[in-house]
Amino acid sequence: MGRIVALDYGGKRCGLAMTDPLGMFAVGLDTVPTELLIKEIKRLDDTHQIEKLIIGLPLRMSGELSAIEEQIQRTISNISKAIESLPIERLDERFTSKLAMQTMIEAGASKKQRRNKETIDKISATLLLQEYLNSR
Numbered sequence: 001m002g003r004i005v006a007l008d009y010g011g012k013r014c015g016l017a018m019t020d021p022l023g024m025f026a027v028g029l030d031t032v033p034t035e036l037l038i039k040e041i042k043r044l045d046d047t048h049q050i051e052k053l054i055i056g057l058p059l060r061m062s063g064e065l066s067a068i069e070e071q072i073q074r075t076i077s078n079i080s081k082a083i084e085s086l087p088i089e090r091l092d093e094r095f096t097s098k099l100a101m102q103t104m105i106e107a108g109a110s111k112k113q114r115r116n117k118e119t120i121d122k123i124s125a126t127l128l129l130q131e132y133l134n135s136r
Contacts, residue, residue: 003044054088
């Protein structure tokens with residue numbers, strides 16, 4: 001059984017999360033520089049046989065797409081070319097960064113830890129993936 005991977009896309013770096021071996025829980029992996037993203041997804045596919053990739057859909061409160069959507073669409077196209085058989089789904093990510101920050105506060109993270117954008121990106125990807133899993 002393959003794993004499901006979630007991606008919180010960013011212009012500089014992307015947060016990644018993956019399901020546990022049973023596909024029940026989301027586990028934060030890491031953040032990777034955006035320019036290395038496809039290489040990392042290929043590595044994860046080689047190692048864990050990704051069955052699906054979930055990518056956040058950056059909607060504004062009004063429901064309009066954020067400006068970064070153009071970059072995400074290019075990245076999706078490049079991922080599809082690199083791993084042709086990989087299904088990609090999109091999921092509304094409007095509140096993941098805010099929830100990631102709230103999660104860190106509730107976990108007792110210091111202000112210094114909460115300023116670490118890489119940690120926020122990884123937690124955002126984890127929340128996105130867990131939301132996907134919960135909705136199935």
